[in-house]
Amino acid sequence: MPIITCDIRNGRTKEQKHQLAMQLTEAVVEATGCDIDHIFLVMREMPGFNFVDAGEHVPEYVPGPDGMDMAGHEQIKSRKEKASHN
Amino acid sequence: MPFITCDLEEGLTDTEKRALVTKMTEITHRCIGSAMEHINVVLREHPASNIGEAGQAGRALISNRKKTARSAAA
Numbered sequence: 001m002p003i004i005t006c007d008i009r010n011g012r013t014k015e016q017k018h019q020l021a022m023q024l025t026e027a028v029v030e031a032t033g034c035d036i037d038h039i040f041l042v043m044r045e046m047p048g049f050n051f052v053d054a055g056e057h058v059p060e061y062v063p064g065p066d067g068m069d070m071a072g073h074e075q076i077k078s079r080k081e082k083a084s085h086n
Numbered sequence: 087m088p089f090i091t092c093d094l095e096e097g098l099t100d101t102e103k104r105a106l107v108t109k110m111t112e113i114t115h116r117c118i119g120s121a122m123e124h125i126n127v128v129l130r131e132h133p134a135s136n137i138g139e140a141g142q143a144g145r146a147l148i149s150n151r152k153k154t155a156r157s158a159a160a
Contacts, residue, residue: 051087
C-alpha cells in the first residue's frame, strides 16, 4: 500500500530520477516490511518557481558536480549569511 | 524544496518513522543533489479501512506483519 510521492524540480536526468525512485522504494520496503509489490511511487516535476521555501522562490535546478544543485545551495548559503548578520 | 511524502498504513513506531524520514531525506540529497535544508519529507498514516491498494480494500499489510511478528516473538 505505501504510496510515495516526489515533487521535484525539472532538470534531473533519467538516471537521477531512476535512482531516487528505486532507493526510496527500497527504504520503504525495509522500514515497513511490505513486499515491493505493494509500493507505488510517483514523481511529479515542475519549475523551481513553484516551490516557495521560507518565502523565497527556489531557483531552477542546474546540475553541478555529481548532480549537486548549485543554485539551491547558493540560496541556502546567502540565507544563512543574512541570518547571521541580523 | 523537494517535497517527498509517503502515505502508509498505521503501525510503525516513532523510532521506525524517524529512521525512515531521515533515510528518505538522505536518499533525496544523494540522488537528486538538493540541499538538505530544501528537503521536506512527510509520512501520512491511515487506518487500513481507508486504503484501496491495487484495487483491493483493507489489506492491513503493516498491522498483519506486526501481528505475525508479535506472535512469532511470543
